[in-house]
Amino acid sequence: MVSPVLLIAVPLGLAFLVPLISLVSRRAAMLVPVVACLFNLVVAITLMPGVLDQPVVEKIGGFPPPFCINLYAGPVGVLFAALIALAGLGIAVYAMAYIRTGPVDRYHLLYLLLLVGATGVVLTGDVFNLFVFFEILCISSYALVAYMGNKSGLEASVKYLIQGAVGSGLLLMGIGLLYGQFGTLNMADIANRMGSVNQVSVFVPLALIISGLGVEAAIFPLNAWLPDAHSSAPSSISAILSGIAIEVGLYAMVRMIFTVFGATSILMFMVFLGALTLLLGELCAFAQSNVKRMLAYSSIGQIGLILFALAMATSYSVAGGLFQLLSHTLSKALLFLAAGYMIYRSGSMEISSLHGMGKRMPLTSLAFTIGAFSLVGLPPFVGFPSKFLIVRAALARQQSIFTILLGFVLLGTLIEGAYFFRVVQAIYFKKGSGETGRSYAPAVALVSMFIFAALIIFVGIYPQPVADAVGSAATELLDRAEYVRSVLQ
Amino acid sequence: MIILVSLLVLLMLCAAIAALVFRDLLAAVIASCVVSLLASILFYFLHAPDVAMAEASIGAALVTAIFVIALGRTRRYEE
Amino acid sequence: MRIFLSLVVLAVIAVGIGKTLMEIPFGEDTTNVGGYYIQSGRDDTGAANIVTSVVVGYRAFDTLGEVTVLFVAAVGLGAVLAVGSASGRRRDVEPASLVLYTGCRFLFPLILLFGAYIFIHGHLTPGGGFQGGAIVASAFLLVYLGCRGRRIRHGWSKATESLGGLVFVGLGLLGLTAAGHFFLSNYLPKGTVNHLFSAGIIPIIYVAIGFKVGAELAGVIDDLVEESE
């Protein structure tokens, strides 16, 4: 019997082990995240089939649910956990080669803790516990953004920290108000009692929580930290931030809205917000000449797309949103990883310095291209099935407002396509100045990139298993009563 | 009792405003330390001795110390 | 202009929150989970201090996360201050006066002892691992102030941090194999309430937390005072 708590406890134990290990050898610490992610991946995959039938509610401490903190390992949680472990594994492997300077043991330790925080957020069934894991996620990402110790990294990190701290303050206030009204912190319990209070009075906590989580989820007016942080962090960290951190924030927000508050009335607003975030993100990305900043803004756009899909709140759309989330994780991680080594070789983040990279680093460039195509949603890459699902969901609403919004969303995709294709051209067809010799990224980094590329193509061609998992995850997210029942039974 | 509490609250808010307006950062830090200390007393009045202890030892003492150390390595006055 | 805008915006938020607070009457019993904890906390966990029974019993998982947050911050601070640091030099400052020096040396063990008392008795009296740890750290702060030039050895503090965390997680994981098959379940005998050796794993966890928090906060101060390595 595998318990979902292992997904958190074992990596955490390994993380606590790292200082001891690093007393012996600093470089040995870099294996720890790899081991932890492999373990988590195995556990999550083992849990997956059972969880698709019946969610596992893990009572921590063994008390009955409203009184203990419970982990809720439903399809969503386990899917996210698997995704975190998978992306975490690939990026950890990459970082083994990529991170060479500074206190590497601390880097890998913080990285592992970031993954632990993310896993905790997606598995927990308790509001305050979610806050705590969220803080683990955020604080480790503040530190990691500044890891390189350069000016821009520090600046980005400070800005991120200030906004993140304000966000978490608001979140905590919201949680406090919730506790004041319901006297409980268990998500299912709050959901259960939600009907018993005045709906107006739960709005302020909802607004606080949306604003608080929205900072980490990077929805439109709250996302100013993202381009700075993602572009200044080491590329492996940009990859995990873009691939996991903001998605986890979005998950938390959606979980709050769907399950805890059941606030269907605000969803239309979130749909608009998603479309707006998408358009603004893509517009800003279009104007960038710095490749990592461009990727960062594109993450904003993608988050907008995911939010758009999730907030439509039909089983199709939520499935599509989750699928898009997965495909964004894989693609954006791949893009950042590939861009990382290209930037490393060319010494500059400007797109113009990537000219001729197709010849200098053919495999890395190929990886970048695959990521870019996938993100734009071209078949046969993983971005296509998710885009297909989202379009289907929007059209299945059969309302002209959704069709119009879909038009804006697709306009965003078009802009995204334009700037990604521009970069791909710069890589392949523009003549680079200066050095032209071949130089491959280290084998370990290439292996990691090709794990992602292979997944992108494989899931793109054969999306059915993912689509099934995502489908039942959507059912779980939308079925509030079932959530409450299975926790409080 | 309630008058005492109200006074403490008032004092605390004044300290907070002082932290807002002081241009001498060290004074602002001390003001925020006072805020924490008064909050700690309020915690005690609210029957939360654990929290009062934690706020006093962590929020008032350690945080202030960290602030002062950090101030020593940056500059003391706002530009 | 900016201040004006800020005030208006904050006023709107204040009004909104104020409206919501009308729904949360002050000083009245609105709890439902808390009531259960008060009723059965003593029996469930064996701790006299219900806050402790919540912190290390019912919501021990939060506490694990909390310990991790502090750990993250300590490690992160070390990473931030270590990488590409301008100089590895220690700032030369004049030594403290003899009175201060002697006073510090005298007080240091006493404060340590007090901190230890606080976290060992966490399940009985107010206080616990965090408060005790903070007091322990303040002892080290005193050393930095009074006995300049002395530093804790990083190896030891790292090992303490590590072991503290490992004990916590390890105790929790043992719960999976021991009685009840729950993470962090209290499987040790609970003893008699209000005795030092009671409440099962709670004192052990609190001691571990105390050491860990002490080491981490001291490490934080150390990192900030000196640019390490």
Added chain:
Amino acid sequence: MSFLESYAYYVGAFGLILIGLLVILVKRNLIKIIIGLSILDTGVNLFLISVGYLASGTAPIFSREGIDSGSMVDPVPQALVLTAIVIGVAVLALALGLAVRLYQNYGTLDMRKIKELKW
């Protein structure tokens, strides 16, 4: 008087929260902003504790036999605040570390001058 009785703590808590936010909004100095964060945290903590308060209650500790368990204040917010305080100090420590490094790199802590990253 009854207003004070009911809301003194809330006023204090939300006063702190709003002042903290105001500091963050209008101040440019990083240390000042971090002070603002600390005040914000204190305010939130005070609010949480006030939520759990029971007018005629006692501290939730069975320090001696015969304490009426019905009159204890809610222990849960206290547990939460313990956690929140530690999280707050963690964030503050990291922020101050970053501030120190930022000062080494930029020679200033004025956030208006620290904006190499924009657009």
Added chain:
Amino acid sequence: MTVELLLGVALGGALLTYVLGKISPGLRNAFALLNALALVVMISLLYGQSFERALPLGFLGLELSVRMNMLSWFFAVTILGIGLLSVIYSLVYMRNKERLDYYYATLLFINASMLGTVVAGDLLSFFVFWEMMSWSTYLLISLRGGSKAIFAGIKYIVMSLIGSLTMLVAIVSLYVSFDTLSITELAGHVQSTTMGQALFVLVLFSVTFVIINALWPFHTWLPDAHAEAVSPFSAILSAVLVRKGLYGLYLLMYAMLGFSMLGKLAWGALSYSNVLAWIGAITIVFAAFRALMQNDSKRILAWSTVGQGGYMVLGVSVATNLGMAGGTFHILNHCIYIALLFFVAGAIEYRTGGIRDLDSLGGLIKRMPVAFVGGLVGICGLIGVPLTNGFVSKWLIYKSLVLEGRPFLAFAAFLGTWGTILYGYKFIHNIFLGQLPDRFRDVKGIPFTMAVPIVILTVLIFLFGVLPGIPLSVVDQVGTYLGFESLNVSIWGIPSETGTLNVVNLLAALAVAGFIVWLVLRAIGRSVSVDQDDTYAAGAAIPSGKYHYTVGFYSPLYRIVGPYVRDFVDAFFLKIAGWTGSVCGVTRKIYTGFVGNYVMYIILFLAALIFVQIAWSPW
């Protein structure tokens, strides 16, 4: 012989080519050639078969299928045939260039995905192959590098992305309504749809197909892309890739919607077919004049591709069996002669060191006779000179227009043909006739493997021109598959009540006319050939370069019509792109860099939420 195998060979061959190229270039070339040849053999074995089969691999719960019928077969054969010739041509043309592994692999991949679009049995796999075709084409257009090629690539992919996004919406909308994407099943369901939805879907699909078929006003990507791509690939682009748009229109208009539905979508004269026909007519005229203004050999051909697309659409939108046959046959013919012409232009480019500027070429007839013959025949086909294939198809289109009583459209088509004659003549004249510039004295003839495709295509033009019955029987089967009445095709032409197309009679008439001309010329006497420098101006010999009279060809005409035939659509699109850029520039200013502002956004967001709730309580 199954379609799955065909697709597998095509896709696998493309990937394998890349891998083999890493081992040995010779092996790669041989394999690419073999692969292309094998595909042609396989597709010819599939002639006349008709089936539809589900693929073993589903996609998101949808069944994917492939099918084979005359429509698919017709398009597949043009794709694979031109693909083969293009590969043959590339062997020498691309020699000594960089990135050949990439080139061959992508070329074969494009062919494979085009093949996929035409054999797809459902709209989803159609879309998937379509997108694969789009991005792989994008990857090859800019192969040459240089700012122009890169601009062409981005222009193409953005237009193409617009097209595919609209198509995706259309396809998904059909899927949402009918829960199937199989083309045959949809054909049944679509009849029951509402007018609004039918129009929605039709317009969205049409945008896609009009873009890829480069009809006005979405033609702007084509001239750049075709001119900047390497010549063998330009041939593929012009000959077959562009015509995927027509395949799409066929599917949409006839295989799925059907006549009755199309007939219902009309408000007076404003019917779908009419709009399409007028778009075709505008395209013909506009493109003819634009082509006339060009001075770049490949750009002329590119614009002619735009114009010829107009003819096909005219034929298709007339929707009689004659028009249909004309349109379909014109696809085949155009594919043959435009490929030929691109091969010729490429050969000139190859031998002259990359010169495409018509002002600086000339007199190459003696140096490159094979190219001249190929070029002349190709141009004749393009113009529609009798005895070439272009004549037959254009004749069918004109005839159908006249029979349907569309004089204005017919006039537009004639006007376009006049333009074609003018620019066709310019093409031939400026390259092959006139003086030979000194620097081209030592130009060699076309290498053998490049000549092979040219000769084959030249022969085909004549063959189909003289014996139109061979291709027309296939074209007729396409027509009958789409539900048109069968034409009565004989090997020499199409006999019918309203005037018979019979190439034998034409041949006889032409022979007589030719004989008379010959007699006249003989009676007048021979012309005298003089040396190039044998001219005098005011008694002084002028250096020969000065009166290279191909410079400024048609310049009086330019002066008259030039101001009116600017490509204002292109300018408009570029302007939109520029606006987007400035909007982006403004938008990004939100992120001011000052963290106080950022926190203000957060607080403002929260306050706005609360304020709206307090004021109006919508939530």
